[in-house]
Amino acid sequence: MTHPAPPPHAALQQPARAWFESLRDQLCTTFETIEAAQGGQPHFVRTPWQRPTDDASPGGGGVMSVMKGKVFEKVGVNVSTVFGTFSEEFRRQIPGAEEHGGFWASGISVVAHMRSPRVPAAHFNTRMLVTSRGWFGGGGDLTPLRLDTPEAATDAAEFHAAFRTACDRHDPAWYPRYKEWCDRYFFLPHRNEPRGAGGIFFDQHDSGDAKADLEFTRDVGRAFLQAFPSIVRRRMPEPWTPEEREALLYKRGRYVEFNLLYDRGTLFGLKTGGNTEAILMSLPPEARWA
Amino acid sequence: MTHPAPPPHAALQQPARAWFESLRDQLCTTFETIEAAQGGQPHFVRTPWQRPTDDASPGGGGVMSVMKGKVFEKVGVNVSTVFGTFSEEFRRQIPGAEEHGGFWASGISVVAHMRSPRVPAAHFNTRMLVTSRGWFGGGGDLTPLRLDTPEAATDAAEFHAAFRTACDRHDPAWYPRYKEWCDRYFFLPHRNEPRGAGGIFFDQHDSGDAKADLEFTRDVGRAFLQAFPSIVRRRMPEPWTPEEREALLYKRGRYVEFNLLYDRGTLFGLKTGGNTEAILMSLPPEARWA
Numbered sequence: 001m002t003h004p005a006p007p008p009h010a011a012l013q014q015p016a017r018a019w020f021e022s023l024r025d026q027l028c029t030t031f032e033t034i035e036a037a038q039g040g041q042p043h044f045v046r047t048p049w050q051r052p053t054d055d056a057s058p059g060g061g062g063v064m065s066v067m068k069g070k071v072f073e074k075v076g077v078n079v080s081t082v083f084g085t086f087s088e089e090f091r092r093q094i095p096g097a098e099e100h101g102g103f104w105a106s107g108i109s110v111v112a113h114m115r116s117p118r119v120p121a122a123h124f125n126t127r128m129l130v131t132s133r134g135w136f137g138g139g140g141d142l143t144p145l146r147l148d149t150p151e152a153a154t155d156a157a158e159f160h161a162a163f164r165t166a167c168d169r170h171d172p173a174w175y176p177r178y179k180e181w182c183d184r185y186f187f188l189p190h191r192n193e194p195r196g197a198g199g200i201f202f203d204q205h206d207s208g209d210a211k212a213d214l215e216f217t218r219d220v221g222r223a224f225l226q227a228f229p230s231i232v233r234r235r236m237p238e239p240w241t242p243e244e245r246e247a248l249l250y251k252r253g254r255y256v257e258f259n260l261l262y263d264r265g266t267l268f269g270l271k272t273g274g275n276t277e278a279i280l281m282s283l284p285p286e287a288r289w290a
Numbered sequence: 291m292t293h294p295a296p297p298p299h300a301a302l303q304q305p306a307r308a309w310f311e312s313l314r315d316q317l318c319t320t321f322e323t324i325e326a327a328q329g330g331q332p333h334f335v336r337t338p339w340q341r342p343t344d345d346a347s348p349g350g351g352g353v354m355s356v357m358k359g360k361v362f363e364k365v366g367v368n369v370s371t372v373f374g375t376f377s378e379e380f381r382r383q384i385p386g387a388e389e390h391g392g393f394w395a396s397g398i399s400v401v402a403h404m405r406s407p408r409v410p411a412a413h414f415n416t417r418m419l420v421t422s423r424g425w426f427g428g429g430g431d432l433t434p435l436r437l438d439t440p441e442a443a444t445d446a447a448e449f450h451a452a453f454r455t456a457c458d459r460h461d462p463a464w465y466p467r468y469k470e471w472c473d474r475y476f477f478l479p480h481r482n483e484p485r486g487a488g489g490i491f492f493d494q495h496d497s498g499d500a501k502a503d504l505e506f507t508r509d510v511g512r513a514f515l516q517a518f519p520s521i522v523r524r525r526m527p528e529p530w531t532p533e534e535r536e537a538l539l540y541k542r543g544r545y546v547e548f549n550l551l552y553d554r555g556t557l558f559g560l561k562t563g564g565n566t567e568a569i570l571m572s573l574p575p576e577a578r579w580a
Binding site (some may be wrong): 157189190191249253256257258261268270276277280284285286287288289290 | 370409479480481539544546550551557560566569573574575576577578579580
């Protein structure tokens with residue numbers, strides 16, 4: 001990158017990137033195995049993309065991986081590593097970008113929209129950011145069709161327990177804080193309703209021990225890799241009705257509303273000339289409004 | 291209202307409101323007549339709503355009219371008349387609201403999503419705003435599935451000609467200005483594509499002759515009432531394929547993206563505690579993303 005990152009995060013750039021790409025591989029393999037058990041043969045299709053480059057912003061890029069199957073109606077797993085210089089507008093908004101505006105960012109982002117209304121949708125992402133400072137961010141949240149069923153309670157409990165374990169391994173204060181942040185973040189004020197059953201959300205995570213923070217980020221990824229496929233396997237054999245499927249499509253309309261009205265990553269990405277296809281891969285394949 | 295509007299717009303509040311409600315009746319009748327010619331019997335369902343009131347913002351409300359038919363998959367016609375006091379945040383953004391923050395607003399808003407991919411979608415709205423100043427705003431735009439067909443050119447020509455005639459009756463400088471404003475406004479930068487075939491868009495229209503400006507606003511409404519039903523009648527007999535219908539659903543995804551990412555009325559309405567159902571009535575009944 002143009003402006004070398006300061007220690008200690010500089011030394012973690014390549015290990016972080018390698019982890020995000022390894023996690024991508026593990027998630028894709030797991031999701032493909034679930035599809036194969038249903039007799040299907042869908043596979044992830046990988047599409048690399050390059051960030052448009054200029055003198056001020058040298059570039060980087062990423063790889064979109066998308067699978068459309070019987071269980072996963074549409075699941076996208078993006079990895080990207082980009083670097084350059086923030087515009088003047090963004091320098092004031094990004095910690096550590098005030099000085100030279102240089103940045104390096106690497107991360108993974110996952111959104112799964114499921115065919116069955118009995119299987120919750122899920123979102124997960126983690127990333128490492130380096131400006132004149134360095135930090136990690138990310139989280140995961142689960143979106144069942146309904147919150148008021150015993151099944152939803154069971155699934156949410158497993159999802160939250162996995163993240164709690166990942167957090168508690170590092171600091172018992174983090175899970176309550178990051179769960180609460182998730183509840184606050186994934187909320188639709190204009191509908192006065194939560195997006196789903198929550199999870200964790202964190203940003204500018206910098207404990208002072210960058211190596212430990214990367215390990216925490218790995219543990220959060222492992223938690224998602226463990227919990228979400230387990231929930232999918234439990235719910236996918238359940239039969240469902242056309243009425244439930246219809247209700248799912250309306251629920252997905254709310255998902256679209258959240259992502260386009262409020263999601264910071266989406267709005268930031270679109271405003272900074274990010275890869276539109278990769279950013280909007282989070283949108284569901286089909287949605288309805290009343 | 292709390293703060294009486296200054297002349298000359300004060301005297302036009304009730305005539306403006308009456309016009310918007312009369313235009314609503316004429317549009318609904320016309321659209322119901324089109325449906326009846328197809329052998330259907332769908333009618334507009336009217337739902338009144340009240341603006342939540344408090345001491346600072348006395349209220350008002352509106353009526354949503356929605357029809358779901360064979361030709362009009364979903365068409366909504368909203369009228370509303372609201373009044374109160376802008377929050378401190380918005381006083382700085384709204385002309386004439388700096389002083390006492392009082393406002394009165396009345397308008398009509400129409401969005402039609404059509405079942406046939408051969409019939410373009412359409413949006414239209416006009417409104418009168420009064421703060422310590424007064425003005426009109428609005429416009430209409432047409433969204434065909436494709437822009438590069440002879441049919442799209444014919445329809446766009448009729449749509450634009452009607453608005454040009456309405457404008458030219460008042461000032462020949464307005465149509466070119468308001469057409470260009472529409473092209474600039476209804477554009478998706480993240481897709482680098484226009485929303486559709488354009489039309490006209492205007493805001494803070496205040497020629498200095500408020501009565502003439504209301505008459506201009508009436509003429510713009512009459513133009514839409516003439517041109518859009520004519521286009522619908524021309525295109526609705528055309529047969530269409532499932533592939534075209536599928537393409538329409540993806541095109542509608544772009545419509546959702548525009549309204550939730552960029553549309554000022556949508557974002558302003560949701561942020562100022564407007565009626566969510568009425569504001570989001572613009573969203574299509576069904577949409578897809580790749």
